[in-house]
Amino acid sequence: MGGVVPGRVRVRVPAKVNLFLRVGGVREDGYHDLVTVLQSISLHDTLLAVLDVSGASAHPAARRFMGLCLTVDGLGAVPTGEDNLALRAARALMSQVGIGTDRAGGQHEGPVTRLHLTKRIPVAAGMAGGSADAAAALVALNHLWQAELDRDVLRELAAELGSDVPFCVAGGTALATGTGTSTAQVLARGTYHWVVGVTDAELSTPEVYRAHDAVGTATDAQPDAVLQALRTGDAEALGAALHNDLEVAAMHLLPELVAKRDALLQAGALGAIVSGSGPTVLGLAASAQEAVALAAAVESMFDRVEIALSPAGGPEVASE
Ligand code: ATP
Numbered sequence: 001m002g003g004v005v006p007g008r009v010r011v012r013v014p015a016k017v018n019l020f021l022r023v024g025g026v027r028e029d030g031y032h033d034l035v036t037v038l039q040s041i042s043l044h045d046t047l048l049a050v051l052d053v054s055g056a057s058a059h060p061a062a063r064r065f066m067g068l069c070l071t072v073d074g075l076g077a078v079p080t081g082e083d084n085l086a087l088r089a090a091r092a093l094m095s096q097v098g099i100g101t102d103r104a105g106g107q108h109e110g111p112v113t114r115l116h117l118t119k120r121i122p123v124a125a126g127m128a129g130g131s132a133d134a135a136a137a138l139v140a141l142n143h144l145w146q147a148e149l150d151r152d153v154l155r156e157l158a159a160e161l162g163s164d165v166p167f168c169v170a171g172g173t174a175l176a177t178g179t180g181t182s183t184a185q186v187l188a189r190g191t192y193h194w195v196v197g198v199t200d201a202e203l204s205t206p207e208v209y210r211a212h213d214a215v216g217t218a219t220d221a222q223p224d225a226v227l228q229a230l231r232t233g234d235a236e237a238l239g240a241a242l243h244n245d246l247e248v249a250a251m252h253l254l255p256e257l258v259a260k261r262d263a264l265l266q267a268g269a270l271g272a273i274v275s276g277s278g279p280t281v282l283g284l285a286a287s288a289q290e291a292v293a294l295a296a297a298v299e300s301m302f303d304r305v306e307i308a309l310s311p312a313g314g315p316e317v318a319s320e
Pocket of ligand 1: 205276
């Protein structure tokens with residue numbers, strides 16, 4: 001850590017969509033092998049990180065300790081304790097840079113970092129909201145604590161926190177393999193207009209994978225058509241090529257998703273797909289104007305409808 005300088009950093013971190021997702025066999029570690037094309041989308045959470053040194057002891061030993069706390073507001077219910085992925089990421093970064101956790105009432109009280117998370121990304125909805133928040137914490141605290149870790153080190157920390165976290169640190173468009181942590185950026189032209197259909201019911205990712213093993217069929221789908229559509233910026237071709245092996249499992253657990261996807265298609269979407277492990281359903285529109293019309297047409301089918309653009313960048317940092 002370069003030094004303890006009070007400050008504030010605000011990071012906006014986008015959600016992700018899987019434009020293509022093929023689920024392979026179960027590996028020895030229990031995870032499935034994946035091939036997926038990920039793109040970040042403008043729907044975002046915001047993490048504010050504030051370093052408060054006002055109560056810190058002047059003793060040199062205090063510099064090795066840091067208090068950490070988290071508050072959350074916005075949409076959806078997420079854990080606010082140590083299970084929150086933003087806090088887990090903060091702890092991982094602390095241990096990487098050799099900062100200990102402040103001992104309550106300890107002799108050498110250190111500074112305190114206060115995190116405040118504002119959720120807009122639907123929770124347990126297949127849009128990697130938790131992973132995005134973990135990525136936001138890594139990027140925000142790397143700045144705030146002047147840790148100066150490069151993106152490669154951040155990516156290694158990210159891979160230990162969850163399979164979508166390395167992608168969320170980078171943003172953009174990527175082809176991911178393995179458990180999803182091995183990512184390579186791919187060429188993507190154009191801007192895509194989405195209607196994001198949110199359903200309040202949550203689907204747990206492990207449960208969807210279990211349903212996939214029970215009722216899903218193995219496909220040998222390839223990402224080539226999606227990659228080609230992205231290379232040429234062809235929204236119509238992208239709509240036709242969208243593919244998600246987990247869709248059958250998500251629809252098995254929540255049959256109402258079939259009617260939701262069909263409503264988007266009937267209202268003129270170029271393509272519609274369950275996002276990741278669901279239950280969010282995405283409709284691709286031909287233009288910004290079409291997205292507004294599509295959102296209005298399907299609004300009554302969902303608990304919430306958002307309009308979003310892809311690709312978005314990676315976590316966006318603003319120092320205050
Ligand atoms: P996945 O990345 O596995 O596809 P998801 O996108 O479907 O997950 P998330 O919104 O990441 O879903 O939530 C998954 C679980 O993680 C939730 O049950 C939630 O309780 C927990 N969680 C922990 N921290 C967070 C966070 N900061 N934001 C959202 N969920 C969190």
